[in-house]
Amino acid sequence: MNIFRHRLIGLPALALLIATAGCSSSDDGARAAVPGPGAKVTKLCRNLDKVLPSKVDGESRNDPEPASALTAGWGSPAIILRCGVSQPPKMIDPKVADGGDPDAVGGGVNGVDWLMEKQDDGAYRFTTANRLAYVEVTVDKERDSSTVLVDLAPAIKKAIPEGIAD
Template identity: 25%
Template sequence: MDPLRRAAILITAITLPVVIALVVLVNVRGADDPTAGQDLPADIEGAAPVRPEDLPVLELATPPVTPEAEASCPDLMGNLPLELAGEPSRRVRSETPFVYAWGEPPVVLTCGVERPAGWTVGASAIQINGVQWHVDTSDPDSTVWTAVDRPVYVEMRLPAGVDSAPVTALTVPLAEALPYQEPTPGP
Protein backbone atom coordinates (compact mmCIF):
# COMPACT_ATOMS: atom_id res chain seq x y z
CA MET A 1 0.00 0.00 0.00
CA ASP A 2 1.20 3.50 -0.86
CA PRO A 3 2.69 5.23 2.26
CA LEU A 4 0.67 8.41 1.64
CA ARG A 5 -2.56 6.46 1.34
CA ARG A 6 -1.73 4.53 4.50
CA ALA A 7 -1.02 7.80 6.38
CA ALA A 8 -4.32 9.29 5.16
CA ILE A 9 -6.27 6.24 6.32
CA LEU A 10 -4.52 6.32 9.71
CA ILE A 11 -5.21 10.04 10.19
CA THR A 12 -8.87 9.55 9.22
CA ALA A 13 -9.19 6.58 11.58
CA ILE A 14 -7.93 8.71 14.47
CA THR A 15 -9.59 12.03 13.60
CA LEU A 16 -13.10 10.80 12.72
CA PRO A 17 -13.92 9.28 16.15
CA VAL A 18 -12.60 12.42 17.88
CA VAL A 19 -14.81 14.68 15.74
CA ILE A 20 -17.85 12.46 16.31
CA ALA A 21 -17.21 12.47 20.07
CA LEU A 22 -16.98 16.26 20.08
CA VAL A 23 -20.23 16.62 18.12
CA VAL A 24 -22.03 14.26 20.50
CA LEU A 25 -20.58 16.06 23.52
CA VAL A 26 -21.66 19.46 22.24
CA ASN A 27 -25.18 18.21 21.46
CA VAL A 28 -25.56 16.46 24.84
CA ARG A 29 -24.18 19.48 26.72
CA GLY A 30 -26.57 21.78 24.81
CA ALA A 31 -29.53 19.49 25.58
CA ASP A 32 -28.68 19.54 29.30
CA ASP A 33 -28.48 23.35 29.38
CA PRO A 34 -31.91 24.66 30.45
CA THR A 35 -31.02 28.13 29.14
CA ALA A 36 -30.01 26.99 25.64
CA GLY A 37 -31.79 29.02 23.00
CA GLN A 38 -33.04 31.59 25.52
CA ASP A 39 -32.06 35.22 25.90
CA LEU A 40 -30.39 35.42 29.28
CA PRO A 41 -30.83 38.45 31.50
CA ALA A 42 -28.12 41.09 31.34
CA ASP A 43 -26.82 40.24 34.81
CA ILE A 44 -25.98 36.68 33.68
CA GLU A 45 -24.39 37.36 30.29
CA GLY A 46 -23.11 40.84 30.95
CA ALA A 47 -25.29 42.51 28.32
CA ALA A 48 -28.79 41.90 27.07
CA PRO A 49 -28.96 40.87 23.41
CA VAL A 50 -30.03 43.63 21.05
CA ARG A 51 -33.10 42.88 18.98
CA PRO A 52 -33.98 44.80 15.80
CA GLU A 53 -37.29 45.96 17.28
CA ASP A 54 -35.42 47.49 20.23
CA LEU A 55 -33.49 49.84 17.96
CA PRO A 56 -35.10 53.12 16.84
CA VAL A 57 -35.96 53.62 13.18
CA LEU A 58 -32.93 55.13 11.49
CA GLU A 59 -33.70 58.20 9.34
CA LEU A 60 -31.25 58.40 6.44
CA ALA A 61 -30.70 60.91 3.66
CA THR A 62 -29.99 59.09 0.42
CA PRO A 63 -29.09 60.03 -3.14
CA PRO A 64 -31.79 60.01 -5.82
CA VAL A 65 -32.36 56.66 -7.49
CA THR A 66 -30.69 56.42 -10.89
CA PRO A 67 -31.61 54.01 -13.70
CA GLU A 68 -28.34 52.15 -12.99
CA ALA A 69 -29.30 51.75 -9.33
CA GLU A 70 -32.81 50.65 -10.29
CA ALA A 71 -31.28 47.97 -12.54
CA SER A 72 -28.58 46.68 -10.16
CA CYS A 73 -29.46 47.38 -6.52
CA PRO A 74 -32.51 45.10 -6.07
CA ASP A 75 -30.29 42.04 -6.57
CA LEU A 76 -27.92 43.22 -3.86
CA MET A 77 -30.65 44.25 -1.42
CA GLY A 78 -32.27 40.81 -1.71
CA ASN A 79 -28.93 39.16 -0.94
CA LEU A 80 -28.06 41.01 2.31
CA PRO A 81 -27.77 39.14 5.63
CA LEU A 82 -30.12 39.85 8.56
CA GLU A 83 -27.10 39.90 10.88
CA LEU A 84 -23.74 41.45 10.05
CA ALA A 85 -20.59 40.95 12.14
CA GLY A 86 -22.77 40.03 15.14
CA GLU A 87 -25.08 43.05 14.77
CA PRO A 88 -28.81 42.71 13.93
CA SER A 89 -30.40 44.52 11.02
CA ARG A 90 -32.49 47.53 11.88
CA ARG A 91 -35.40 49.47 10.45
CA VAL A 92 -34.55 52.33 8.10
CA ARG A 93 -36.59 55.22 6.72
CA SER A 94 -35.23 56.83 3.54
CA GLU A 95 -36.21 58.11 0.12
CA THR A 96 -34.87 54.96 -1.54
CA PRO A 97 -35.27 51.24 -0.91
CA PHE A 98 -31.56 50.79 -1.58
CA VAL A 99 -30.28 51.46 1.94
CA TYR A 100 -29.84 48.98 4.80
CA ALA A 101 -28.41 49.20 8.32
CA TRP A 102 -27.20 46.98 11.14
CA GLY A 103 -26.52 47.59 14.83
CA GLU A 104 -26.02 50.58 17.10
CA PRO A 105 -24.14 52.71 16.28
CA PRO A 106 -25.26 51.78 12.80
CA VAL A 107 -23.28 50.32 9.94
CA VAL A 108 -25.08 51.62 6.84
CA LEU A 109 -25.02 50.25 3.29
CA THR A 110 -26.25 52.44 0.44
CA CYS A 111 -26.42 51.07 -3.09
CA GLY A 112 -26.26 53.44 -6.05
CA VAL A 113 -24.23 56.32 -4.61
CA GLU A 114 -22.13 58.69 -6.73
CA ARG A 115 -18.45 58.07 -7.38
CA PRO A 116 -16.52 59.03 -4.23
CA ALA A 117 -14.78 62.40 -4.55
CA GLY A 118 -11.42 60.85 -3.63
CA TRP A 119 -11.72 58.04 -6.20
CA THR A 120 -9.47 59.61 -8.83
CA VAL A 121 -6.74 58.38 -11.15
CA GLY A 122 -3.84 57.35 -8.96
CA ALA A 123 -5.98 56.68 -5.87
CA SER A 124 -5.45 53.28 -4.32
CA ALA A 125 -8.09 50.66 -3.66
CA ILE A 126 -8.18 47.80 -1.19
CA GLN A 127 -9.24 44.43 -2.54
CA ILE A 128 -11.18 42.10 -0.24
CA ASN A 129 -12.45 38.78 -1.58
CA GLY A 130 -12.33 40.05 -5.15
CA VAL A 131 -14.12 43.37 -4.49
CA GLN A 132 -12.18 46.64 -4.79
CA TRP A 133 -12.92 49.29 -2.17
CA HIS A 134 -12.00 52.96 -2.00
CA VAL A 135 -11.63 53.97 1.66
CA ASP A 136 -12.31 57.51 2.88
CA THR A 137 -11.16 58.30 6.42
CA SER A 138 -11.55 62.09 6.22
CA ASP A 139 -14.56 62.15 8.61
CA PRO A 140 -13.48 61.58 12.25
CA ASP A 141 -16.90 60.05 13.05
CA SER A 142 -16.93 57.38 10.35
CA THR A 143 -14.99 55.47 7.72
CA VAL A 144 -16.62 55.23 4.30
CA TRP A 145 -15.84 52.20 2.16
CA THR A 146 -17.10 52.33 -1.43
CA ALA A 147 -17.07 49.35 -3.80
CA VAL A 148 -15.69 50.80 -7.04
CA ASP A 149 -15.67 47.79 -9.39
CA ARG A 150 -19.39 47.06 -9.80
CA PRO A 151 -22.07 48.48 -12.16
CA VAL A 152 -23.05 50.92 -9.37
CA TYR A 153 -21.07 52.30 -6.45
CA VAL A 154 -21.97 50.69 -3.13
CA GLU A 155 -21.12 52.58 0.06
CA MET A 156 -20.56 51.12 3.52
CA ARG A 157 -20.45 53.74 6.28
CA LEU A 158 -18.85 52.39 9.46
CA PRO A 159 -18.82 54.27 12.77
CA ALA A 160 -15.40 55.38 14.01
CA GLY A 161 -13.67 52.58 15.84
CA VAL A 162 -15.39 49.77 13.91
CA ASP A 163 -12.91 47.63 11.98
CA SER A 164 -13.42 46.30 8.46
CA ALA A 165 -15.24 43.11 9.55
CA PRO A 166 -18.65 44.30 8.23
CA VAL A 167 -17.11 45.18 4.86
CA THR A 168 -15.34 41.83 4.67
CA ALA A 169 -18.58 40.00 5.54
CA LEU A 170 -20.47 41.80 2.76
CA THR A 171 -17.97 41.21 -0.04
CA VAL A 172 -19.36 37.78 -0.88
CA PRO A 173 -23.06 38.81 -1.09
CA LEU A 174 -22.01 41.92 -3.03
CA ALA A 175 -19.88 39.95 -5.51
CA GLU A 176 -22.67 37.38 -5.96
CA ALA A 177 -25.30 40.05 -6.66
CA LEU A 178 -23.34 42.57 -8.73
CA PRO A 179 -20.96 41.53 -11.53
CA TYR A 180 -17.43 42.86 -11.78
CA GLN A 181 -16.92 45.98 -13.87
CA GLU A 182 -13.59 47.63 -14.61
CA PRO A 183 -13.15 50.49 -12.11
CA THR A 184 -13.33 54.01 -13.56
CA PRO A 185 -11.72 56.57 -11.28
CA GLY A 186 -12.45 60.24 -11.91
CA PRO A 187 -9.94 62.73 -13.30
Protein backbone atom coordinates in the same frame (compact mmCIF):
# COMPACT_ATOMS: atom_id res chain seq x y z
CA MET B 1 -4.20 56.32 -15.56
CA ASN B 2 -7.24 55.72 -13.38
CA ILE B 3 -6.37 52.79 -11.09
CA PHE B 4 -10.04 52.14 -10.39
CA ARG B 5 -10.69 51.33 -14.04
CA HIS B 6 -8.58 48.22 -13.57
CA ARG B 7 -8.98 45.43 -11.08
CA LEU B 8 -7.09 46.25 -7.90
CA ILE B 9 -5.06 43.73 -6.06
CA GLY B 10 -5.55 44.15 -2.31
CA LEU B 11 -3.19 46.68 -0.88
CA PRO B 12 -1.37 45.87 2.33
CA ALA B 13 -1.99 49.45 3.47
CA LEU B 14 -5.76 48.93 3.33
CA ALA B 15 -5.53 45.68 5.24
CA LEU B 16 -3.36 47.31 7.87
CA LEU B 17 -5.63 50.33 8.20
CA ILE B 18 -8.84 48.36 8.55
CA ALA B 19 -7.22 45.92 10.94
CA THR B 20 -5.99 48.69 13.23
CA ALA B 21 -8.54 51.48 12.78
CA GLY B 22 -12.18 51.60 13.77
CA CYS B 23 -14.71 53.09 11.39
CA SER B 24 -17.75 55.34 11.70
CA SER B 25 -21.35 55.34 10.63
CA SER B 26 -23.12 58.36 9.30
CA ASP B 27 -24.74 58.87 12.71
CA ASP B 28 -26.45 57.13 15.60
CA GLY B 29 -29.92 58.17 14.40
CA ALA B 30 -30.18 55.42 11.76
CA ARG B 31 -31.07 57.83 8.97
CA ALA B 32 -29.59 57.68 5.50
CA ALA B 33 -30.05 59.76 2.38
CA VAL B 34 -31.53 57.58 -0.35
CA PRO B 35 -29.48 57.72 -3.57
CA GLY B 36 -31.24 58.45 -6.87
CA PRO B 37 -29.54 56.29 -9.52
CA GLY B 38 -30.89 55.43 -12.97
CA ALA B 39 -33.06 52.40 -13.71
CA LYS B 40 -30.17 49.99 -14.46
CA VAL B 41 -28.37 50.73 -11.18
CA THR B 42 -31.64 50.76 -9.21
CA LYS B 43 -32.33 47.22 -10.45
CA LEU B 44 -28.87 46.08 -9.33
CA CYS B 45 -29.38 47.73 -5.94
CA ARG B 46 -32.75 46.05 -5.47
CA ASN B 47 -31.06 42.72 -6.25
CA LEU B 48 -28.40 43.53 -3.64
CA ASP B 49 -31.08 44.33 -1.05
CA LYS B 50 -32.57 40.84 -1.57
CA VAL B 51 -29.25 39.06 -0.81
CA LEU B 52 -27.83 41.23 1.98
CA PRO B 53 -27.04 39.30 5.15
CA SER B 54 -29.40 39.48 8.13
CA LYS B 55 -26.38 40.09 10.37
CA VAL B 56 -23.22 42.12 9.81
CA ASP B 57 -20.44 42.23 12.40
CA GLY B 58 -22.79 40.28 14.69
CA GLU B 59 -25.47 42.99 14.46
CA SER B 60 -29.04 42.35 13.22
CA ARG B 61 -30.44 44.21 10.26
CA ASN B 62 -32.15 47.44 11.27
CA ASP B 63 -32.70 49.57 8.18
CA PRO B 64 -32.44 53.37 8.39
CA GLU B 65 -35.20 55.85 7.66
CA PRO B 66 -36.56 56.60 5.18
CA ALA B 67 -37.19 52.98 4.20
CA SER B 68 -35.74 52.08 0.78
CA ALA B 69 -34.34 49.08 -1.08
CA LEU B 70 -31.33 51.33 -1.80
CA THR B 71 -30.30 51.58 1.86
CA ALA B 72 -29.69 49.09 4.64
CA GLY B 73 -28.44 49.18 8.19
CA TRP B 74 -27.28 46.92 10.99
CA GLY B 75 -26.94 47.59 14.71
CA SER B 76 -26.78 50.78 16.71
CA PRO B 77 -24.86 52.90 16.12
CA ALA B 78 -25.71 51.73 12.65
CA ILE B 79 -23.56 50.26 9.94
CA ILE B 80 -25.11 51.99 6.91
CA LEU B 81 -25.06 50.73 3.31
CA ARG B 82 -26.23 52.93 0.43
CA CYS B 83 -26.39 51.49 -3.08
CA GLY B 84 -26.37 53.62 -6.21
CA VAL B 85 -24.32 56.51 -4.87
CA SER B 86 -22.28 58.72 -7.18
CA GLN B 87 -18.63 58.03 -7.87
CA PRO B 88 -16.56 59.60 -5.09
CA PRO B 89 -14.37 62.44 -6.39
CA LYS B 90 -11.32 60.89 -4.70
CA MET B 91 -11.79 57.77 -6.83
CA ILE B 92 -10.48 59.70 -9.83
CA ASP B 93 -7.99 61.85 -7.91
CA PRO B 94 -4.44 61.17 -9.18
CA LYS B 95 -3.12 61.79 -5.65
CA VAL B 96 -5.04 58.72 -4.47
CA ALA B 97 -3.82 56.62 -7.40
CA ASP B 98 -0.23 57.50 -6.53
CA GLY B 99 -0.73 56.72 -2.84
CA GLY B 100 -0.20 60.38 -1.97
CA ASP B 101 -3.44 60.90 -0.07
CA PRO B 102 -3.33 59.27 3.36
CA ASP B 103 -7.06 59.92 3.79
CA ALA B 104 -8.04 57.79 0.76
CA VAL B 105 -6.69 54.31 0.05
CA GLY B 106 -7.77 51.72 -2.51
CA GLY B 107 -7.68 47.98 -1.97
CA GLY B 108 -9.64 44.76 -1.98
CA VAL B 109 -11.37 42.63 0.64
CA ASN B 110 -12.56 39.13 -0.32
CA GLY B 111 -12.91 39.91 -4.00
CA VAL B 112 -14.53 43.34 -3.65
CA ASP B 113 -12.46 46.45 -4.37
CA TRP B 114 -12.98 49.47 -2.14
CA LEU B 115 -11.96 53.09 -1.81
CA MET B 116 -11.52 53.84 1.89
CA GLU B 117 -11.86 57.51 2.83
CA LYS B 118 -11.05 58.92 6.22
CA GLN B 119 -13.72 61.38 7.34
CA ASP B 120 -13.17 64.62 9.26
CA ASP B 121 -14.44 63.02 12.47
CA GLY B 122 -11.91 60.18 12.20
CA ALA B 123 -14.44 57.75 10.75
CA TYR B 124 -14.12 55.91 7.43
CA ARG B 125 -16.39 55.53 4.42
CA PHE B 126 -15.90 52.66 2.00
CA THR B 127 -17.12 52.77 -1.63
CA THR B 128 -16.93 49.83 -4.02
CA ALA B 129 -14.81 50.14 -7.15
CA ASN B 130 -14.82 48.07 -10.32
CA ARG B 131 -18.54 47.22 -9.99
CA LEU B 132 -21.48 48.30 -12.19
CA ALA B 133 -22.93 50.26 -9.25
CA TYR B 134 -21.22 52.16 -6.46
CA VAL B 135 -22.04 50.84 -2.99
CA GLU B 136 -21.07 52.97 0.01
CA VAL B 137 -20.67 51.60 3.53
CA THR B 138 -20.09 53.66 6.66
CA VAL B 139 -19.15 52.00 9.91
CA ASP B 140 -19.03 53.24 13.49
CA LYS B 141 -15.46 54.07 14.51
CA GLU B 142 -15.61 51.55 17.36
CA ARG B 143 -16.29 48.61 15.02
CA ASP B 144 -13.88 46.33 13.18
CA SER B 145 -14.45 47.47 9.61
CA SER B 146 -12.67 44.43 8.18
CA THR B 147 -15.41 42.17 9.60
CA VAL B 148 -18.09 44.41 8.09
CA LEU B 149 -16.49 44.30 4.62
CA VAL B 150 -15.95 40.53 4.82
CA ASP B 151 -19.60 40.03 5.81
CA LEU B 152 -20.88 42.18 2.92
CA ALA B 153 -18.55 40.87 0.19
CA PRO B 154 -20.57 37.75 -0.81
CA ALA B 155 -23.78 39.75 -1.36
CA ILE B 156 -22.00 42.48 -3.33
CA LYS B 157 -20.21 39.92 -5.52
CA LYS B 158 -23.53 38.13 -6.16
CA ALA B 159 -25.68 41.17 -6.95
CA ILE B 160 -23.36 43.81 -8.41
CA PRO B 161 -21.35 42.51 -11.38
CA GLU B 162 -17.79 43.59 -11.99
CA GLY B 163 -17.30 46.40 -14.46
CA ILE B 164 -17.16 50.17 -14.59
CA ALA B 165 -20.20 52.06 -13.28
CA ASP B 166 -21.71 54.74 -15.48
